[in-house]
Amino acid sequence: MNAVESTETLNAALVASATEHRDPDWLVAQRTAALAQIEQLRVPKFHRFTYRDWNLLDHRLLWQASDPTLAAGITQASDHGQIIQVGQTTVAVNLPQALRDQGVILTDLFTALTQYPELTKPYLNQIIPATEDKLAAYHVAYLNGGLFLYVPQNVVVDDPIEAHIVQDSTQDGPQVSHVLIVADQGSQVAFTQHLTTQGTRANLVNNVVEIVANDNSRVKFASVDELGRDTLTYFNRRALVKHNAEVDWAVGLMNLGDTLGQFDTNLVGEGAQTETKVVAITSQDQREGINTRITNRGKHTVGNILQRGVLLGTSELVFNGIGDIIHGASGANAEQENRLLMMTPGTHGDANPILLIDENDVIAGHAASVGQVDQSQLYYLMSRGIDRKTAERLVIRGFLSTVLSAIPSKNVQQQLIKTIERNLQNG
Amino acid sequence: MSTLEIKDLHVEVSDEESQKTKEILKGVNLTMSTGEIHAIMGPNGTGKSTLSQTIMGQPAYHVTQGDILLDGESILDMPVDERARRGLFLAMQYPAEIQGVTNAEFLRAAINARRADDDQISVMAFLKELDKNLALLDMNESMTERYLNEGFSGGEKKRNEILQLLMIKPKFALLDEIDSGLDIDALKVVSKGVNSMRGDNFGSLIITHYQRLLNYIVPDVVHVMMGGKIVKTGDADLAKTLEKEGYAGLRDDLGIDVALVDED
Ligand SMILES: Nc1ncnc2c1ncn2[C@@H]1O[C@H](COP(=O)(O)OP(=O)(O)OP(=O)(O)O)[C@@H](O)[C@H]1O
Ligand SMILES: [Mg+2]
Numbered sequence: 022m023n024a025v026e027s028t029e030t031l032n033a034a035l036v037a038s039a040t041e042h043r044d045p046d047w048l049v050a051q052r053t054a055a056l057a058q059i060e061q062l063r064v065p066k067f068h069r070f071t072y073r074d075w076n077l078l079d080h081r082l083l084w085q086a087s088d089p090t091l092a093a094g095i096t097q098a099s100d101h102g103q104i105i106q107v108g109q110t111t112v113a114v115n116l117p118q119a120l121r122d123q124g125v126i127l128t129d130l131f132t133a134l135t136q137y138p139e140l141t142k143p144y145l146n147q148i149i150p151a152t153e154d155k156l157a158a159y160h161v162a163y164l165n166g167g168l169f170l171y172v173p174q175n176v177v178v179d180d181p182i183e184a185h186i187v188q189d190s191t192q193d194g195p196q197v198s199h200v201l202i203v204a205d206q207g208s209q210v211a212f213t214q215h216l217t218t219q220g221t222r223a224n225l226v227n228n229v230v231e232i233v234a235n236d237n238s239r240v241k242f243a244s245v246d247e248l249g250r251d252t253l254t255y256f257n258r259r260a261l262v263k264h265n266a267e268v269d270w271a272v273g274l275m276n277l278g279d280t281l282g283q284f285d286t287n288l289v290g291e292g293a294q295t296e297t298k299v300v301a302i303t304s305q306d307q308r309e310g311i312n313t314r315i316t317n318r319g320k321h322t323v324g325n326i327l328q329r330g331v332l333l334g335t336s337e338l339v340f341n342g343i344g345d346i347i348h349g350a351s352g353a354n355a356e357q358e359n360r361l362l363m364m365t366p367g368t369h370g371d372a373n374p375i376l377l378i379d380e381n382d383v384i385a386g387h388a389a390s391v392g393q394v395d396q397s398q399l400y401y402l403m404s405r406g407i408d409r410k411t412a413e414r415l416v417i418r419g420f421l422s423t424v425l426s427a428i429p430s431k432n433v434q435q436q437l438i439k440t441i442e443r444n445l446q447n448g
Numbered sequence: 449m450s451t452l453e454i455k456d457l458h459v460e461v462s463d464e465e466s467q468k469t470k471e472i473l474k475g476v477n478l479t480m481s482t483g484e485i486h487a488i489m490g491p492n493g494t495g496k497s498t499l500s501q502t503i504m505g506q507p508a509y510h511v512t513q514g515d516i517l518l519d520g521e522s523i524l525d526m527p528v529d530e531r532a533r534r535g536l537f538l539a540m541q542y543p544a545e546i547q548g549v550t551n552a553e554f555l556r557a558a559i560n561a562r563r564a565d566d567d568q569i570s571v572m573a574f575l576k577e578l579d580k581n582l583a584l585l586d587m588n589e590s591m592t593e594r595y596l597n598e599g600f601s602g603g604e605k606k607r608n609e610i611l612q613l614l615m616i617k618p619k620f621a622l623l624d625e626i627d628s629g630l631d632i633d634a635l636k637v638v639s640k641g642v643n644s645m646r647g648d649n650f651g652s653l654i655i656t657h658y659q660r661l662l663n664y665i666v667p668d669v670v671h672v673m674m675g676g677k678i679v680k681t682g683d684a685d686l687a688k689t690l691e692k693e694g695y696a697g698l699r700d701d702l703g704i705d706v707a708l709v710d711e712d
Contacts, residue, residue, distance in 0.1 A: 396507075401544035404504055405558035405612060406532035415557065419548025419595070 031080050032056055035162060038082040045134055047142060048164075055151035055161035062155040065283065069371050070310030070339040072281055077156055077255050079195040079225045082163050086110055087189040091219040095187075101180035102127050107219070108189030108196065109166045120178060126171040127182060130199055133169035140171055145201055148231040148261050148287075156255055160197060160229050167199035172208040172238075181211040181243070181430040188248060190220030200230040204238040204266075211241040213433045218249030230258035234266040236290060241429045243271045245437050250277035250305075257283045264290030264319070271428040273437040274301035275444055280309040288315065288322035288353075299328045300424040300437075302444045303336035303368075314343035317353035317383070326357035329421050332368035333445070339371040344378070344385060351382040361391045362420050364413065414445050449648065450519050450535065450619045452503075454478040458513035459495075459502050472498045474676035475514070480669070482619055482651040487662055489655075489687060490673035491695050491708050496655045497541055499673070500622040504538040505531050518620075533562055535619030539609035539626050545597040551608065552578065552592040555615050562616075581614040584644060586637050602629035610641040621645070621652045627661040639664030659691035674699060675706035 035056055039049045059078070087108035095105055098115050104127055105112040111129040120127075126137060133141050151161040168186075172178060188196050204210055216228070226248060234240050240260070248254050254276055260268040268286060286295040295315060303309050315324035326342045342357040361370035374387035394416060402412035418425075421441065428434045459473035472495045480486050490496055502509040503516055505528040515522050523531050546554070555578065560568045582589060585607055597605055606626055613621050623642070627635055642652065642665050654665060662670075662684060670686040671678045674695065679702055680686065690698065695708055 395544070398544045398546050400506060400528060401540070402546070402554070402557075403527070403529040404532055404538055404540075405554075405616060406529055406561040407557050408529050408561065409527070411557060411561070412529075415549050415554070416546060419546055422548030 028057070028060065035082055038084070042084055042131075044131075045138065048134060051146060051151065052162045052164070055158040058151060059155055059158045059162065062152070062158050065154045065156060065312070067281065067310040067312055067339065068341045068373055068375060072308070072310065075253060075279065075281070077225065077227070077253070077281070078159050080163070081194060082165060083194045084109065084165070085189070085192060085194055088191070091189060091191070092185065092187050095185045098183065102178070102182035103185070104129070104168055104183070105185045106166065106168065107187040123176045124173040125176060125178060126169065128169055130167035130169050130201065133201070137169070137171070140203060141169060141201060144203055144231060144233050145199070146231075148233065148259050149229060149257055156227065157257065160199070160227050160257070163195065163197045163227070164199055165195070165197045167201065170200075170202045170210070170212060172204045172210045174205045175207040177208065178210040181213045181241075181433070183432075184212070184214040186214060186216050188216065188218040188224065188226060188252060190218050190222040190224050190249060190251060192220070193222050193224065195225040195227065197227045198229070202230070202232045202240060202242070204232070204234050204240045206235045207237045209239040211243070211429045213243040213430045214245075215433070215436060216244065216246045216248055218252050221249065221251050223251045223253070226252050226254045226256070228254065228256040230256070232260035232268055234260060234262045234268045236264040236266060238266045240268045241271070242268065243428050243430060243433050245273045245433060245440060246276050247440050248276040248278060252276070252278040254278060254280040255282070256280075257285070259283075259285040260287065260295070262286060262288050262290060262293040262295060265292040266290060267294040269296045271298045271424065272300070273440065274299060274309065274311070275437070275440045276309070277304065277307065277444070277447070279307060282309075282311045284311070284313040286315045286324060287318065288324055289318045291319040292321050293319050294323045295325070296427065297324070297326045298424040298427045300421045301328075301330040301338060302333065302441060303330070303338045304333040304444055304447055305336060306334065307336040309337065310339045312341045312343060314345060315355060316345040316347065317350040317355055318347045320350060321352040322350060323354045325355075326359070327424060328359045328372075329424055330361045330370065331417050331420065332361060332363045332370050333365060335365070335367040337369040339373070341373045341375060342387065342389075343375045344387070346378045346380050346383050346385065348379040350380050353380065353383045355383065355385045356387070358388045360389065360420075362417065363391065363393050364417070414442065417441070417445060450482045450651070451517075452480050452620050452651065453517040454499075454503070454514070455517070456514035457499070457502070457511065457516065459498055460510045460512050461498070461508055462510075471512070472676055473502065476673075476676070476678055478671065478678060480620070480651050480653065483648045484669065485646070485652050485654065485665060485667045486669045486671060487654045487656060487667040487687060488671045488673055489657065489690055494673050495676045496673055497624055500538055500624045500653070500655060503622060504528060504536060529561070532618075537613055537616060537618035537621045539613060539621065539623045541624040541628070543597050543605050543609055545595075545600075547595050547598050549596050550593055551596050554596050555592070555612065558612065558616055577615060581611055584614065585611055585641050587611060603631065603634045606630055606638060607634065610638050613645065614641055617645070619649065619651065621650070622655070623652060624655045625657070626654070627656055627658060635661065636664060659687045662687050672698060674704055679704055
């Protein structure tokens with residue numbers, strides 16, 4: 022089959038499936054436009070990390086129901102906002118009446134697209150446009166799940182809104198999901214997500230988060246990514262931060278499978294801010310490449326990156342910290358620190374600060390290190406009777422603590438600590 | 449009663465840069481029992497810290513000859529943590545700093561390492577014991593929520609070593625220059641801590657350069673180490689004589705062929 026034919030075939034299948042699903046026309050148009058570009062677009066560049074042999078495109082737009090009991094282990098909440106999804110099936114949306122009365126919206130993505138087009142259409146796939154690269158285009162074309170959170174002007178949501186998203190790998194098929202968060206002017210919200218996998222099919226995850234933080238708003242985004250060993254993951258999480266707004270990221274990357282990820286915070290408004298904190302553990306023969314970018318576009322914007330990674334087994338982990346200061350962003354401040362701790366000799370770690378500064382009046386700094394675990398620390402702990410495994414865990418936990426303590430929700434913090442312990446045990 | 453026996457101990461280290469090995473301990477013999485306090489004195493670089501680190505099991509030190517027995521059983525093949533759980537404790541000359549791990553969390557882990565999984569110490573019992581020992585050592589409670597030794601002053605680190613000693617309650621404590629860098633009040637406090645452990649179930653080997661510490665913790669036995677061996681053993685008065693006469697006199701009396709630092 023030649024390329025033209027195959028594109029036509031793919032397009033026909035895509036339109037048929039989207040139409041069957043009753044996608045709004047504008048979305049179908051987005052999908053087909055994106056599909057038409059996949060072929061020409063390049064894959065995103067990850068400095069010092071190659072993934073040429075990864076198949077990050079699965080050209081199937083499938084509509085599959087999942088067994089809700091796969092989420093049976095998740096406790097339903099009544100006192101704070103919560104959404105539980107298994108694959109494309111939304112198992113529960115719990116949103117306290119007080120928040121509904123204030124106009125807060127929490128729902129699965131496709132419901133939102135038909136019920137609230139005025140709130141979703143202007144933003145969906147606009148922060149990360151399909152034209153950007155091959156994987157962004159793939160996402161738009163094959164989107165098959167997700168959720169939408171909207172916080173109206175000046176509404177302050179006190180408790181974190183929780184999302185539990187279970188990838189259903191008891192069946193075959195990619196999860197191409199999208200979290201869209203719109204925080205209107207002066208609003209405040211914390212959103213925490215927990216990504217897990219049920220089942221052992223070798224599936225692809227393509228996961229996008231778009232956050233729009235309008236003037237003077239404040240969004241805290243936390244995530245524990247805990248996808249399974251048989252899952253190949255690509256994610257792209259980006260925030261558009263306007264005048265005096267702030268978006269903070271606190272993320273634990275605990276996937277067991279190969280992972281390619283991007284964080285990107287675009288500080289467009291004057292005085293916009295972000296703290297981006299990421300911890301990662303890689304194990305066995307896992308490979309993981311992470312680009313964490315902050316773009317200082319507005320004047321007096323402040324962006325900090327803090328990343329810590331621990332490598333076990335023969336794994337590979339690359340942290341690229343990208344600080345991009347655009348001409349005109351006077352008074353901007355950009356700091357970053359990327360540190361990796363290699364627990365075994367066979368691991369491969371790389372921490373690269375990349376500064377692109379096109380403005381004189383800025384403060385920018387970076388620190389990076391890649392090192393082995395300090396034997397004198399282990400000896401000291403062990404000389405008090407603590408066994409080697411526990412001593413290693415204490416040192417690792419200490420190493421990760423600056424990021425752990427930044428996580429807004431105690432629940433998520435506990436969850437992440439538990440996951441870390443588990444990953445260290447699996448080593 | 450427990451015993452710690454060091455028999456004809458020879459120890460080498462290999463220098464990381466030159467890759468050459470060097471013999472440091474050249475046949476150390478020493479036996480002690482719980483209920484006793486022994487002191488070791490000796491010139492700089494003579495092998496005192498090497499002895500204590502070797503007993504504890506620091507992997508850089510290689511035993512080439514001789515043995516170390518705890519209650520008659522050789523511990524040479526045991527890893528550090530097992531030696532600790534068997535009752536050995538080393539207050540180090542240079543304690544490590546560990547970021548992100550609080551002192552309290554570390555102490556609990558150390559105590560629990562000695563207990564069965566179904567018999568871990570309760571929070572209440574732990575805090576009670578901790579408060580008691582903090583008071584004894586005149587330490588501020590806030591020290592326990594700080595990261596382990598991180599940013600501690602020299603004196604605070606020494607006190608913290610003794611706090612661990614009191615919490616862990618080993619059979620034998622090797623105290624390596626626990627008095628160095630302490631002001632006179634701190635010296636008294638640290639001595640009070642060690643003395644509170646004295647009894648039939650506790651023995652200690654105290655390495656020091658100064659007779660002054662031994663005024664507060666009066667030893668039963670004093671050893672002098674020179675050139676990688678114990679060259680003289682006596683009672684508490686031996687330390688006083690040394691203080692007055694220095695090592696050169698003793699060396700010449702005994703006819704030992706070692707260079708002392710101040711003669712180089
Ligand atoms: N890990 C090591 N690597 C190389 N040389 C070592 C090592 N540890 C000790 N040494 C050497 O062994 C000798 C004895 O050192 P040790 O620290 O045991 O002396 P000490 O009696 O404790 O001295 P001080 O009174 O100065 O503390 C010294 O020459 C020292 O440089
Ligand atoms: Mg010494």
